[in-house]
Amino acid sequence: MTEALANLEGVTVQFDDRLVVNRVSLTVHRGDIITIIGPNGAGKTTLIKTVLGLQRATSGKVSRAPGLVTGYVPQHLTLEATLPLSVRRFMLLSGKPLADCEAALARTGVSHLLEASVHHLSGGEKQRLLLARALVRKPDLLVLDEPAQGVDINGQAALYELIRELRDELHCGVIMISHDLHLVMAATDKVICLNQHVCCSGYPADISHDPAFIETFGHQVAESLAVYHHHHNHQHNLHGDVVAGTGHQGACNHEHH
Numbered sequence: 001m002t003e004a005l006a007n008l009e010g011v012t013v014q015f016d017d018r019l020v021v022n023r024v025s026l027t028v029h030r031g032d033i034i035t036i037i038g039p040n041g042a043g044k045t046t047l048i049k050t051v052l053g054l055q056r057a058t059s060g061k062v063s064r065a066p067g068l069v070t071g072y073v074p075q076h077l078t079l080e081a082t083l084p085l086s087v088r089r090f091m092l093l094s095g096k097p098l099a100d101c102e103a104a105l106a107r108t109g110v111s112h113l114l115e116a117s118v119h120h121l122s123g124g125e126k127q128r129l130l131l132a133r134a135l136v137r138k139p140d141l142l143v144l145d146e147p148a149q150g151v152d153i154n155g156q157a158a159l160y161e162l163i164r165e166l167r168d169e170l171h172c173g174v175i176m177i178s179h180d181l182h183l184v185m186a187a188t189d190k191v192i193c194l195n196q197h198v199c200c201s202g203y204p205a206d207i208s209h210d211p212a213f214i215e216t217f218g219h220q221v222a223e224s225l226a227v228y229h230h231h232h233n234h235q236h237n238l239h240g241d242v243v244a245g246t247g248h249q250g251a252c253n254h255e256h257h
């Protein structure tokens with residue numbers, strides 16, 4: 001089993017008397033790509049902030065590997081619009097050398113924007129900048145809140161592919177939130193369907209048949225996703241774990257149709 005980077009056990013988050021995250025348990029291992037899906041207001045952002053330690057759990061146990069370096073791409077980048085800020089300066093705020101900043105920008109495909117103002121970037125460019133800022137820290141755990149927002153459909157597929165490549169290069173774990181269900185099904189190892197509590201979780205091909213998934217997203221979505229036949233060269237037990245001797249999740253040849 002690969003190294004556990006972060007672990008939540010029965011975590012609950014409450015704002016006043018509103019239960020936003022309800023007894024959620026999850027573990028992110030190095031090499032994992034876990035995607036959290038769920039309706040608006042389901043507690044997804046709150047959950048990943050809890051993983052990062054930015055949100056305190058009301059109850060339950062949160063643990064992170066000692067010395068864990070995290071890279072976070074938040075849902076919104078709030079910048080003071082009147083403050084002039086170039087991409088170069090924004091990246092240097094990470095405290096990393098310029099050469100590292102430039103390498104991260106090159107890796108996410110936006111090195112040509114080094115002198116541009118962050119206020120004038122397109123939605124897609126902004127996402128790639130935020131990803132570069134997360135990358136320059138060389139994270140063990142990359143946490144992305146709707147990384148493909150504002151990115152056109154071809155760009156989305158490319159972005160998810162880039163995230164997979166980065167996972168391989170950095171040998172990090174990835175936990176992300178997405179609403180792009182089709183892309184999620186093709187690009188992730190494990191899906192967690194959240195609606196305050198974990199409705200269902202598992203491998204993409206299996207989850208679309210789960211009654212809890214159908215209840216949350218409706219038959220139409222579930223049926224359209226069921227075309228994502230996912231052939232494994234291994235088998236899972238009832239908990240979704242890979243059965244010993246049949247290959248490993250990270251090493252199998254998944255085929256998507």
Ligand SMILES: Nc1ncnc2c1ncn2[C@@H]1O[C@H](COP(=O)(O)OP(=O)(O)OP(=O)(O)O)[C@@H](O)[C@H]1O
Nearest residue numbers: 015016020038039040041042043044045046047075
């Ligand atoms: N700091 C806070 N104080 C009070 N309520 C909060 C706080 N943060 C989040 N909430 C509430 O918790 C609920 C869940 O919010 P959260 O952002 O986690 O949902 P989400 O699943 O990420 O939603 P979306 O898909 O719309 O981004 C929302 O109703 C939100 O208003």
